[in-house]
Each structure stands twice: as structure tokens, then as C-alpha cells.
Amino acid sequence: MGRTTTTVPGAGAAHDRPVGWRRFVYATNHKDIGTLYLLFALCASLVGTALSIFIRLELHEPGLQFFTNPQYYNVVVTAHGLVMIFFVLMPALIGGFGNWMVPLMIGAPDMAFPRLNNLSFWLLVASFTMFISSAFFGGAPGTTGAGTGWTLYPLLSTKGHPGPSVDFVILALHLAGASSILGAINFITTILNMRAPGMTMHKMPLYVWSILITATMLVLALPVLAGAVTMLLVDRNFGATFFDPQGGGDPLLFQHLFWFFGHPEVYIMILPAFGIISTVIATFSRKPIFGYLGMVYAMVSIGLIGFVVWAHHMYTVGLAADVQAYFVAASLVIAVPTGIKIFSWIATMWGGSIEFRTPMLWAIGFIFLFTVGGVTGVMLANAGVDRVLQDTYFVVAHFHYVLSLGAVFGIFAGWYYWFPKMTGYMLSETIGHVHFWVTFIGVNILFFPQHFLGLAGMPRRVADYPDAFEGWNYVSSIGAYVAVLGALIFFFGLAEAFYRKRHAPDNPWGEGATTLEWTLSSPPPFHQFEVLPRIK
Amino acid sequence: MRVVSQYIAIAFGLAVLAGASHAVAGFGEPSPWQIGLQHANTPVMDSIIGFNDVLLYILAAIAGLVFVLLVVVMVRFNTYVHPTPSKRTGNWPLEVAWTLIPFCIVAFIVFLSFRLLFFEEDIPRADLTVKATGHQWFWGYSYPDHGNFKFYSEMLNDESRKPGQPRLLAVNNDLVVPVNKVVRIQVIGGDVIHSFSVPSFGIKIDAIPGRLNETWFQATREGMYYGQCSELCGMNHSFMPIAVRVVSEQEFNAWVEDAKKKYAQGPASRATKTAGLESTGANE
Numbered sequence: 180m181g182r183t184t185t186t187v188p189g190a191g192a193a194h195d196r197p198v199g200w201r202r203f204v205y206a207t208n209h210k211d212i213g214t215l216y217l218l219f220a221l222c223a224s225l226v227g228t229a230l231s232i233f234i235r236l237e238l239h240e241p242g243l244q245f246f247t248n249p250q251y252y253n254v255v256v257t258a259h260g261l262v263m264i265f266f267v268l269m270p271a272l273i274g275g276f277g278n279w280m281v282p283l284m285i286g287a288p289d290m291a292f293p294r295l296n297n298l299s300f301w302l303l304v305a306s307f308t309m310f311i312s313s314a315f316f317g318g319a320p321g322t323t324g325a326g327t328g329w330t331l332y333p334l335l336s337t338k339g340h341p342g343p344s345v346d347f348v349i350l351a352l353h354l355a356g357a358s359s360i361l362g363a364i365n366f367i368t369t370i371l372n373m374r375a376p377g378m379t380m381h382k383m384p385l386y387v388w389s390i391l392i393t394a395t396m397l398v399l400a401l402p403v404l405a406g407a408v409t410m411l412l413v414d415r416n417f418g419a420t421f422f423d424p425q426g427g428g429d430p431l432l433f434q435h436l437f438w439f440f441g442h443p444e445v446y447i448m449i450l451p452a453f454g455i456i457s458t459v460i461a462t463f464s465r466k467p468i469f470g471y472l473g474m475v476y477a478m479v480s481i482g483l484i485g486f487v488v489w490a491h492h493m494y495t496v497g498l499a500a501d502v503q504a505y506f507v508a509a510s511l512v513i514a515v516p517t518g519i520k521i522f523s524w525i526a527t528m529w530g531g532s533i534e535f536r537t538p539m540l541w542a543i544g545f546i547f548l549f550t551v552g553g554v555t556g557v558m559l560a561n562a563g564v565d566r567v568l569q570d571t572y573f574v575v576a577h578f579h580y581v582l583s584l585g586a587v588f589g590i591f592a593g594w595y596y597w598f599p600k601m602t603g604y605m606l607s608e609t610i611g612h613v614h615f616w617v618t619f620i621g622v623n624i625l626f627f628p629q630h631f632l633g634l635a636g637m638p639r640r641v642a643d644y645p646d647a648f649e650g651w652n653y654v655s656s657i658g659a660y661v662a663v664l665g666a667l668i669f670f671f672g673l674a675e676a677f678y679r680k681r682h683a684p685d686n687p688w689g690e691g692a693t694t695l696e697w698t699l700s701s702p703p704p705f706h707q708f709e710v711l712p713r714i715k
Numbered sequence: 716m717r718v719v720s721q722y723i724a725i726a727f728g729l730a731v732l733a734g735a736s737h738a739v740a741g742f743g744e745p746s747p748w749q750i751g752l753q754h755a756n757t758p759v760m761d762s763i764i765g766f767n768d769v770l771l772y773i774l775a776a777i778a779g780l781v782f783v784l785l786v787v788v789m790v791r792f793n794t795y796v797h798p799t800p801s802k803r804t805g806n807w808p809l810e811v812a813w814t815l816i817p818f819c820i821v822a823f824i825v826f827l828s829f830r831l832l833f834f835e836e837d838i839p840r841a842d843l844t845v846k847a848t849g850h851q852w853f854w855g856y857s858y859p860d861h862g863n864f865k866f867y868s869e870m871l872n873d874e875s876r877k878p879g880q881p882r883l884l885a886v887n888n889d890l891v892v893p894v895n896k897v898v899r900i901q902v903i904g905g906d907v908i909h910s911f912s913v914p915s916f917g918i919k920i921d922a923i924p925g926r927l928n929e930t931w932f933q934a935t936r937e938g939m940y941y942g943q944c945s946e947l948c949g950m951n952h953s954f955m956p957i958a959v960r961v962v963s964e965q966e967f968n969a970w971v972e973d974a975k976k977k978y979a980q981g982p983a984s985r986a987t988k989t990a991g992l993e994s995t996g997a998n999e
Contacts, residue, residue, distance in 0.1 A: 241882070250950040319949055328947045334924060335907040339851075339949050424925020430908055431923065464792070465800040470810050495910060495945075496921045497928035500836035507828050511821045518817040519810070521781060526809070528788040530801035535793065543785065550781045554774035557824070563831030564767050566919050567752060567760075570910060570945040631750040636914035638945045641953035645883045645943075647745040691800075 196705060207293035208705065212300050213279030214601070219300070220271035223307065227267050228666060230259035235625075235659035238652045243643055250319050252642035253326025258314065260329030261348070264448065265355045266307050268582065271590050272451035273397075274300065274362055277390045279601060281366060283696035283703065284384045286375025286712045291368040299361040306354035309347055317342025328640060330441070333422035333433050337414050346415060349408045356401045363394035363401075370394075375695070377714035381475070384694045385468060388475050389454025392482045393447050399486070400443040407436035431496055438489035446485040448582055449549075450478055452589025453520060456542045458694065459592045460524050463539035464531025465691035470523045477516035477523075484513050494562040495569045503562040510560035517553055521546060536688070537611030541592035544619050545585060552580030555630065570640075573633025579626045591615075591669075598676070599683030603702045607679075610672035618665030624658030743915050743940030743959075744881055753915040756940060756961075757932045759835055760917030766831045773820065835917070838931045841899035845890065849902070849909025849922030849944065852951035855982065856890050861971050864978040870954050883953065884941040889960040891974075893967035894937050901929045910946035913959055919945055934961040 197205055206212050233255050237245045246252040278296065282289055290296050314324040318340045325344045327336040336345050370391045374383065383391075411433065413419040420426025422433045461468045468474060491510045494503055524546055533539065555577040559565050568574060591614075599605050628651035633639075637648045644652065686697040699707050742754050755761045791797065848855040850867075857865035868886045876885055892898050902911045904924040912919035916932040919942075934940070942957040962970065 248950065249953060253947065253949070253952070322950070326947075326949070332908055332947070334904075335947065335949055339907045429925065430904075431926070465794075466802070467804045469803070470805050473805075473810050473814075495919045496923065497926060500833055503836070504829055504832060507832065508825050511825055511828075514821055515814060515817045519814055522813040523810075525781070525784045525788060526806075528792060529784075530797075530803055531788075531792050532794045532797050532800040533789065533792050535789075543789070546785060547782065550778050554778050557774055558767070558770055561766070561770065561824070561828040561831070563828055563835055564763055564770065566835060567763055567914055567917055569919055570912075631748075634752050635745040635749040636753055636912075636942070637745070638912075638943045638953075640947040641943070643883060643953045645745060645881055645941075647747050647749065647881075650748045651750075 205297070206300070207289075207297055209278045209282050209290045209293070209296065210601075210703065210705075212290075212296050213275055213277070215300050216270045216274035216278060216303075217276075219303065219307075220267050220275055223262055223266035223270070227259055227262040228663065230255050230262065232659060232663060234259060235656040237642060238644070239656040240653065241644060241646050241649050246642055248322060249642035250322045250326050251324070253328070253640065254314065254318065254322070254324035256640050257325055257328055257348075258310075261310065261351075263583070264329065264444070265352070266303070266310070268448045268586050268590070269359065270303060272448065272455075272586065272593075273359075273366075273390065273393060274303070276386075276455065276590075276593050276597065277362075277366060277451065280597065280696060281369060281387055281390055282373070283600075283699065283707065284387050284694050285370065285373060285378055286695050286708050286714070287369060287373035288706055288708050290365050291373055292365045295361050295365050299358045299365065302354050302358035302361070306351045306358060309354060310351035313344040313347030313351065316344040316347060318344040330437060331408070331411065331433075332437075333411060333414065333430050336411060337422065346412060349412050349415075352408050353405060356405050359397050360401050363397035366390050366394040367398070375708070375711045375714055381472065382714060384454075385457040385471070385474055385478075386451070386454030386694075389450045389457075389478055392478050393450045396443045396447050396450075396482050396485065400440045400447070403436055404440035404444075407433055407440070410436075431493075434493050434496065435490070438492045439486070441492065442489040443482075443485045445578070445582065446481055448586050449589075450482065452545070452586045452592075453478060455589045455593040455596070456524065456545050457527075459538045459542040459596050460527050461693075462596070462688050462691040463534045463536055463542070464528045465534070465689065466527055466531040467693070468523070469526035469529075470519075473519055474523050477519040480516045481513060484509065484516075488513065491560055491562075491565075494565045507560060507562050511557065514553070514557055514560075521550060521553070534689075536595075537606065537608055537615060538592045538596035540612065540615045541588050541595060544615065545588040545592060548580055548584040548588060548622075552577055552582075552585055555580065567636070568633055570638055571633035572629040572637045572639055575639050576626050576629035576633060579622075579629070584622050584626065591618075596688075597696075599687045600696055600699075600701050600703070602676070603683050603700075604676045604679075605681040605683045605687060606672055606676045610668060610675060614665055614668040614672055617668055618662055621658050621661030621663075621665050625655055625662055626658070628652075628654045628658075742936065743938055744884060745914075755917070756915045756934050756936050756938075757917055758935070759932065760915060762831050762834055763917045766827055769827060770824065773824065777820075835930075838899060838929065839897050839933075841931065842896035843893070844899045844901060845892065846901045846903070847890070847911050847922065847957075848905045849911065849948070849955075850905040851907060851949050852944075852955040854886075854890075854909075854911075854955060854957060855905065856888075858971070858974075862975050864975050865982050866974070866978045867982045868958065870956050881941065884943070884956045884958065886956055886958040889939070889958045891960045891962060891967060891970050892934065893964045894934055894961050896964070897931060897933045899929055899931050901927055903927050907948050908946050909944050909948045909955070911942070911957060912945040913940050913942035913957055915940050916942075916959075921946055934959070937961050937963060 318324045325348045410421040414421050420428040422428045422430050457468055488510045491506045632648055632651050637644055683701040685701055686692050755764050843860045846857045853867050853869040855867050866888050868888045871885045902920050902922045904922040909922040911922055918930050918932055920928045920930045940959045944955045
């Protein structure tokens with residue numbers, strides 16, 4: 180940490196620089212908080228992955244093998260979804276890489292509100308603690324834990340779960356929501372006010388754009404979730420009947436509110452991955468991004484349209500035909516900006532000089548998997564076809580292709596890309612390549628057959644299935660074990676890098692890496708850009 | 716690189732196969748290693764399969780184009796064969812083209828999609844109405860046009876299942892309907908939200924407390940057709956199947972006469988009915 184390349188000697192002396200445990204508990208430095216977020220996401224991903232393995236072990240063959248009471252299977256499915264969304268993908272993509280890279284990429288010394296940043300992280304830890312606690316309190320009669328699905332639909336989450344576990348989940352969501360809103364306000368303020376001189380909005384790196392759009396969506400969407408789960412809390416504990424028809428309420432009201440948050444939420448998870456992929460592809464093609472303005476406004480329009488398509492999650496609830504027709508048309512329109520992004524990535528590589536370093540493999544894998552997830556999304560957007568696919572494994576396959584594979588591949592691309600910058604050590608290319616191929620093959624064996632299961636009619640969130648679904652479930656489970664092997668290789672690669680301590684140069688990726696973080700040392704100084712860089 | 720292209724070929728082949736494979740599936744239930752939709756047994760499901768096939772070819776072509784382009788750039792523009800990158804950062808005509816052409820494809824899909832949607836949603840004049848109520852964790856069926864008798868339908872466990880009846884799908888009392896008649900089915904939830912679904916009829920409609928939903932089907936072939944609850948509803952969500960027996964009109968009338976006597980006293984009381992929570996009486 181002693182090496183500085185761009186700071187003026189002595190300029191950082193005025194800043195407090197706590198050491199030991201204080202450095203992280205009292206952290207206000209964006210890089211330390213980013214590291215905390217990444218470590219947090221890494222720990223939570225172990226929990227989320229373990230839960231998914233329980234699911235695949237249970238579904239490995241017909242019958243109930245591990246969950247003698249299928250309610251506990253529902254609890255595991257619920258926890259897997261919530262952990263992966265709120266405690267792995269969002270912290271890694273937004274809190275982790277966002278905190279680390281946004282100030283570096285816009286030439287700012289730190290985030291706008293460093294203490295808010297600290298609060299934002301520690302609220303998330305409190306939220307996770309609260310969420311884990313929910314597993315140990317009563318849920319459905321005679322069981323513990325919330326088995327409501329991550330969607331928390333009433334009346335299953337009200338009358339169906341009389342115990343307090345659902346209250347714990349609701350309060351965990353409140354804390355996670357507050358954490359995200361604080362973080363989002365911080366990002367928006369930082370990006371709008373603290374760009375280096377000369378960095379106009381249209382010169383910002385695409386990853387910064389993606390975080391700006393994501394943060395705006397968070398600020399608009401999360402309060403709606405907070406409202407919905409507060410109404411749920413009041414229904415559960417204080418005799419309100421917002422969602423209970425016996426008191427004049429409507430269970431569908433919750434679904435509308437939930438998905439008004441829930442659909443923007445899926446773009447909140449994928450947009451930062453878009454930003455990372457754009458950065459990585461431009462770097463390793465040694466070519467600037469193709470159609471920069473198109474890319475920016477494709478993301479903006481995905482963010483906007485994302486707010487007006489929510490009821491495509493609700494085609495089977497009995498919506499009027501005209502309402503369904505509107506949501507079909509609006510949802511399908513999203514395919515256009517998404518297509519712009521895919522074609523622009525390919526056009527960026529076209530004419531380039533592509534180096535197949537590890538981050539680039541993950542980025543190309545991302546395009547492949549995201550395209551599969553994208554076209555199955557086009558199928559699901561059609562209410563007429565969704566009639567047979569809603570709540571089947573086809574939906575599970577679709578959203579795992581875009582999130583589990585799309586967003587996670589984005590995270591790994593970012594991880595392999597920025598690891599040298601963050602730690603000062605190089606990861607092994609060989610181990611990275613092996614990690615990529617094992618994961619890529621594993622996840623496709625895992626999720627591709629789930630399309631077939633869904634088309635054939637297998638409902639999601641079932642602990643046991645008719646015998647006809649045995650074959651593809653068996654294949655899918657094998658894929659899960661292969662994917663876990665990939666995760667082990669990842670951790671091995673991590674340990675190897677810290678053991679070997681291969682020194683990373685300031686810019687290990689060559690002339691294609693043009694963003695400001697590569698002008699700093701690896702790792703960057705504790706406080707960077709005390710003399711602001713000028714952008715031509 | 717070869718691995719990539721082989722994989723793409725396999726995935727692409729499977730996708731195309733999926734389009735053609737519904738013909739080999741079982742009539743009213745899934746079959747082992749099935750990779751496509753279930754066989755159609757109603758005009759609605761026929762239309763869904765027709766639209767789905769068109770959609771699948773369009774989407775396979777788009778995905779195929781992306782994969783081909785990816786392989787081409789990896790082969791032609793890697794650093795070994797193309798060491799000097801071009802500096803091109805945009806091309807307006809190209810960018811306008813890849814915005815407008817997808818937009819036209821989307822408009823075409825929307826047109827076909829609406830046709831299917833409104834065919835499904837315009838319920839024709841019904842020959843009879845049946846009502847399904849979702850409970851934790853079984854279905855209740857009543858026949859308002861035939862004296863409103865009502866009975867419960869529960870999954871058969873391993874002991875009570877006869878040979879040939881599919882596990883997790885067969886029930887004690889089937890929903891019985893006549894062949895070739897337009898059946899309007901009204902669906903409601905008795906406690907939490909469930910979902911009534913018969914894949915080979917192309918129907919799925921949520922059973923929501925306090926809300927009477929309806930849809931329709933016209934089964935074109937006699938036989939057994941199975942579906943499963945399709946909304947997470949608690950512990951035994953996996954174990955509340957839907958079994959529809961489609962019979963000739965004479966058989967149906969005979970069954971109705973029997974059922975009227977058998978269920979005259981209302982549905983047999985059930986020990987498991989109150990496990991979990993009480994049903995909301997207003998909805999029954």
C-alpha cells in the first residue's frame with residue numbers, strides 16, 4: 180500500500196487512516212467498503228450455493244430423500260432466492276465493484292458520503308443476520324422458517340405462516356432496502372457531482388453509466404417494496420386486511436406492488452453486469468466500445484421500460500385480456516434495446532484484436548448465456564404461451580440463464596478483470612481458464628434441461644415430481660455438482676494468487692484498458708486523485 | 716474453439732428438436748425424457764403449439780445468428796490472426812438497422828401473440844360450468860349446472876394407487892367432463908393462492924381467495940389428463956394434482972346421476988382438511 184504514483188507527497192497526511200479492525204468496522208474509504216462488500220457477497224454465496232445443492236440433491240431422483248417434511252424444502256428454496264438476490268448479486272455488483280471502481284473510473288478521491296457508505300454496508304450485515312435468524316423461528320404450523328418463496332405472496336405469507344419467521348424476513352428486507360437506498364443515493368450524488376474535470380456525462384465509462392441507472396432504479400423501486408412488505412407486516416401482526424379478501428383486501432394488490440419492485444429489480448441485477456461486460460470486451464478487443472451512445476441509451480431505455488412491464492409476472496392471475504395484451508407488447512419491446520447491446524458487443528469485437536484472457540472468456544460466455552436467457556424471455560413475454568409455461572421449470576431455466584449465469588458471469592468477468600487492481604496480485608490464467616470451462620459446462624448441463632422439464636409441465640418449487648421428469652432432473656443435478664467443482668477451482672485460484680504473490684503492474688491488460696483506474700498503482704493508494712486528473 | 720462450436724450445434728439441434736417433439740409426448744401426461752410441450756388435446760393448446768413453433772424458429776434463428784457472429788469474431792479477430800485492431804467506434808446506418816429490424820420482428824411476434832391471447836381469453840358459449848376450489852392441499856370440484864353437488868379430489872398415495880396410475884398425478888376422485896363440449900371452469904382459492912393447470916389443455920389459472928377466475932377448454936379426445944398445482948401453497952404443494960377424466964356424453968350423464976346420489980350429503984368430511992388453516996367458508 181506504500182506505493183503511490185499519482186498523489187502529491189504528504190497530501191494525504193490530513194486524512195484519518197485507522198488500522199486493524201477499526202479500518203473495516205469504521206471504514207469510510209470506498210475501497211475498504213468495496214472490499215467488505217465483496218467479502219460479504221463471497222460468504223453469502225457459500226450459503227446460497229449450499230442451499231442450491233440441497234435443492235438439487237432432493238431433486239436428483241423422484242421421492243423425498245432429504246426433506247421428510249417438504250415445507251423445509253420450501254424454506255430452502257425461499258432462502259436460496261433471497262440470499263442470492265439480496266446478499267450475493269446486489270452486494271457484489273453494486274456495493275462491491277461499484278464502491279471500488281466508480282470513484283476510480285470518474286477520477287474522484289472517494290464517494291460523496293463516506294459515512295453513509297459505512298452505514299449502508301453494516302445495515303446489510305444486520306439484514307443478513309436477521310434473515311438467517313428467520314430460519315430458527317416458527318413459520319408454517321409445526322415448522323420453522325419462511326417457506327413462502329422469495330415473492331412472499333399472501334395469503335401463504337400471512338395466514339399460511341402464523342409464526343414470526345416471515346416477520347424476520349420482512350424486517351431483513353427493510354434493512355437490505357434501506358442499505359441499498361443509502362448506497363444508491365451515494366452513487367447518484369457521487370456520479371453527478373464528483374467527476375473529474377472534463378469528464379462529461381457522455382464520456383463516462385459504461386460501467387459508471389450502468390451504476391448510475393441502477394442506483395436511480397433502486398431509489399424508485401425499493402420504496403414500493405418497503406411499502407408492500409410493511410402492509411404485509413401490518414396484515415400479519417395488527418389485524419389489517421390489505422391483502423385478505425375476508426376484510427375487503429386483495430391478495431393481488433401485493434403481487435402488483437411486489438412486481439412493480441421485482442421487475443426493475445431484475446434489471447438492477449443485470450445492468451451492472453452489462454457495464455462490466457462492456458468494459459471487459461472493449462479492453463480485450465483493444466478497441467473502444469462500438470456505438471457508445473447507443474449503448475448508454477439502450478441501458479436508459481431498459482431501465483425506463485423496466486418499470487412498466489411488471490404484470491408479465493402475473494399473466495395467470497386473471498388479468499383482463501386487454502391488460503395482458505398491453506404487458507405483452509411492452510415486455511417484448513425490451514428485446515430491442517437488449518438486442519442493441521448484444522450487437523454492439525459483437526461489433527466491438529469485430530475488427531478488434533481479441534486476447535482470450537480469463538475476464539474475456541467470462542464476457543464471451545456471458546453473451547452466449549444471456550442470449551439464451553433473452554430469447555426464452557421473449558417466449559415467456561407472450562401471455563398466450565406463458566399460459567403453459569408460467570410457474571414451470573421453463574421460468575426457472577430462463578431466469579437462471581439471465582441471472583445465475585448472466586449476472587454471475589458478469590461478476591466473474593469483473594473479478595478476474597479488477598482483481599490485480601484491487602489486490603496487486605495476478606490470478607493464474609490457467610486456473611482461471613479451467614474455472615471458466617468447468618463452470619460453463621456445469622451450468623449449461625444444470626440449466627438447459629430445465630427448459631425441457633418446464634415445457635413438459637414440471638411446476639417449480641416442488642420437492643417431488645412425477646416419475647416422467649426423472650431423467651432431465653438427474654442430468655440437471657449432475658450439472659450442479661460440476662458447477663460446484665467450478666466454485667472450488669475458483670477458491671483454489673484465489674488461494675494460489677495470494678500464496679504466489681505475483682506482482683501486478685499498474686495496467687496488466689495493455690493498451691485496451693483505457694479507464695482511469697489503470698493509471699493508478701496496483702493496488703491504488705489509500706487516497707487517490709488528490710490532484711484531479713483532467714480528461715481531454 | 717471447437718468445443719464452443721460443437722456445444723452450439725448441440726444446443727441448437729436440441730432447440731429445433733424441441734419444436735417438433737411434442738408429437739411423441741404422452742397424451743395427457745408428461746413422458747420420460749420429453750423435451751417439448753405436452754400433446755395438444757384442446758383447440759387452445761393446438762394454437763399454443765402452433766404459435767410456439769413459429770416463435771421457436773424465429774428465436775432459434777436470432778440466437779443462431781448471435782452464436783455464429785460470436786464464433787466468427789473469435790476466429791477472425793483474435794490477436795494471432797488480427798494483431799492490429801481497427802479504431803472504428805460507430806456506424807450509424809448499422810446501428811439504425813439493428814434497432815429497426817428487431818423492432819419489426821417484435822411487431823410481428825406481437826401480432827401473432829395477440830391473436831392467440833384473444834382466442835384464449837374470449838370464452839365461447841359454455842355447454843357446462845364446473846367450479847374448482849383450491850385447498851391446502853387438495854381440490855374441491857362442484858357442478859353448478861347439475862344440482863351443484865360437490866366433492867374433494869385428493870392425491871392417491873403409494874398404497875392406494877392402482878397399477879398404471881401415475882405417481883403424484885392420480886387422484887381418488889377425478890374431475891369428469893364430456894368430450895367435445897365447451898367447459899367453462901371457474902376457479903377460486905379456499906385458503907391461500909393455488910393454481911389450476913392442465914398442460915395438455917393449455918390452461919393455467921390462479922385460484923385466489925376472494926376472486927372468481929374463469930377459463931375454458933374443449934377436450935377433443937377421451938382419456939385421462941393430468942396437471943399439478945402451479946402456485947407455491949405450502950407444505951404439500953407438490954402433492955395436490957389435478958386429474959381430468961374426459962368421457963363420452965352418455966358416460967358423463969350416467970356419472971352425474973351417480974355423483975348426485977353419492978355426494979348428496981355434501982363432500983365426505985376430511986381429516987386433513989383443517990391441517991394448516993381453516994378454509995374461508997365464503998368462497999366455497
